Amino acid sequence: MDQKNDPKSFGSRNVGMLTLEPSSCDTPNSHARHPRSMARKKVRLPKQESQQISDQTSWMLAVRDARDRQAFGRLFDYYAPRLKGFVMRTGVPAAQAEDIVQEVMISVWHKAAQFDPHRAQVSSWIYQIARNRQIDVLRKENRPMPEELMQDEVQTEDASQIIALEQEADTLRQALNTLKPGQRDMVEKAYLGELSHSEIQEQTGLPLGTIKSRIRLGLEKLRHELKDIRQS
Amino acid sequence: MTSITHHISPPLLAAYAAGTLPEPYALVVASHISMCDDCRAALGAHEAAGGAVMESSAAQAVSDDLKARVFDGLDIAPVAGPVYQKSGVFPAPVMEALKGKPPKWKSLGFGVRQSVISRSAAGSVRLLYIPGGQAVPEHSHNGLELTLVLQGAFADEDGRFGVGDLEIADDDVQHTPMAEVGDACICLAATGAPLRFASWMPRLFQPLFRI
Numbered sequence: 001m002d003q004k005n006d007p008k009s010f011g012s013r014n015v016g017m018l019t020l021e022p023s024s025c026d027t028p029n030s031h032a033r034h035p036r037s038m039a040r041k042k043v044r045l046p047k048q049e050s051q052q053i054s055d056q057t058s059w060m061l062a063v064r065d066a067r068d069r070q071a072f073g074r075l076f077d078y079y080a081p082r083l084k085g086f087v088m089r090t091g092v093p094a095a096q097a098e099d100i101v102q103e104v105m106i107s108v109w110h111k112a113a114q115f116d117p118h119r120a121q122v123s124s125w126i127y128q129i130a131r132n133r134q135i136d137v138l139r140k141e142n143r144p145m146p147e148e149l150m151q152d153e154v155q156t157e158d159a160s161q162i163i164a165l166e167q168e169a170d171t172l173r174q175a176l177n178t179l180k181p182g183q184r185d186m187v188e189k190a191y192l193g194e195l196s197h198s199e200i201q202e203q204t205g206l207p208l209g210t211i212k213s214r215i216r217l218g219l220e221k222l223r224h225e226l227k228d229i230r231q232s
Numbered sequence: 233m234t235s236i237t238h239h240i241s242p243p244l245l246a247a248y249a250a251g252t253l254p255e256p257y258a259l260v261v262a263s264h265i266s267m268c269d270d271c272r273a274a275l276g277a278h279e280a281a282g283g284a285v286m287e288s289s290a291a292q293a294v295s296d297d298l299k300a301r302v303f304d305g306l307d308i309a310p311v312a313g314p315v316y317q318k319s320g321v322f323p324a325p326v327m328e329a330l331k332g333k334p335p336k337w338k339s340l341g342f343g344v345r346q347s348v349i350s351r352s353a354a355g356s357v358r359l360l361y362i363p364g365g366q367a368v369p370e371h372s373h374n375g376l377e378l379t380l381v382l383q384g385a386f387a388d389e390d391g392r393f394g395v396g397d398l399e400i401a402d403d404d405v406q407h408t409p410m411a412e413v414g415d416a417c418i419c420l421a422a423t424g425a426p427l428r429f430a431s432w433m434p435r436l437f438q439p440l441f442r443i
Contacts, residue, residue, distance in 0.1 A: 197246070
């Protein structure tokens with residue numbers, strides 16, 4: 001990894017909670033790649049690997065690629081109650097929380113083309129949509145968003161990269177569960193949107209570094225594909 | 233874009249992911265991420281943490297008709313707003329804030345220009361144009377100041393800031409940035425409270441060439 005991009009260089013002045021730790025399994029070649037050309041409508045992963053991809057990701061891919069309403073129903077059954085619970089934790093009453101859940105789930109359907117399992121888990125992707133919606137509803141503001149990376153018609157799925165990202169997310173969840181109650185409370189408050197940036201200071205040691213590396217690989221893959229498409 | 237060396241700090245990125253960052257700062261952060269894959273990946277990591285918190289929230293049963301209401305909404309195409317893209321040195325979030333129009337520059341003297349994008353109680357965000365070799369005007373501000381370089385470069389006590397670099401300055405930081413000789417330096421700068429023009433306008437008439 002380019003030393004200039006080492007996560008250690010992030011915000012030397014302000015490093016506190018949620019530090020991005022550099023990872024030991026950080027090299028781009030630490031996992032096998034299985035490049036394959038596949039039309040977007042026909043995402044078929046080898047059987048062995050598809051068994052390891054989470055149900056949630058498989059449902060989301062079916063929604064994205066086949067506009068599969070049954071898979072969307074499963075996503076709804078899984079995420080809607082959790083999302084409602086999450087939104088209610090921020091102090092939003094049940095009825096208004098359901099309005100937000102409704103709008104977020106409809107956005108999941110309409111924005112499905114933007115979902116890239118090499119860069120995000122379904123839960124992270126939905127989290128991001130939900131926070132935007134809440135900012136819009138509660139503060140009447142639009143959160144400025146980074147430029148979307150263009151995805152083209154053809155997209156190849158790299159099951160090993162998807163699985164590796166899911167494993168990193170599992171590790172992160174476990175780390176969250178093993179935090180001391182006070183620390184965990186701070187982390188949850190931060191992501192629930194209850195702390196200002198200056199309040200987000202306490203060290204928690206969340207292992208965000210490895211997951212960041214995985215997402216970086218997903219970005220590199222996307223850039224690489226876009227280059228191939230432009231050159232072909 | 234491996235030349236970017238000054239990135240968004242983890243607390244700022246976490247606050248952006250959670251949506252608690254005031255809009256002027258969020259615009260600078262979104263602009264930096266548009267230019268920096270490292271911070272885009274780091275944002276993804278924070279979103280994964282947010283997703284984990286969401287997913288581990290105690291599930292609340294939803295109303296019987298919610299699923300039907302959601303399915304009813306699937307066939308109604310959302311009203312798509314315009315999608316803005318990077319234009320010249322201005323990243324997409326800046327173009328969106330400018331509603332796709334070129335910035336309206338106002339002269340501040342000595343070739344220095346500014347274009348205020350927004351100004352509110354939450355703070356202000358502006359574009360600054362500093363001719364090469366000239367000092368960035370001194371100004372007072374309350375709280376955090378974020379400055380993102382879009383063209384050229386400037387240097388101060390904290391180092392050199394080139395295209396894509398983000399300077400994070402607390403209100404106690406004394407810095408006297410100088411635009412590098414060569415191309416004019418164009419920056420996107422956000423502050424926590426409106427800049428106090430009265431105090432810094434006269435300073436423009438003081439010698440600007442000091443380090």
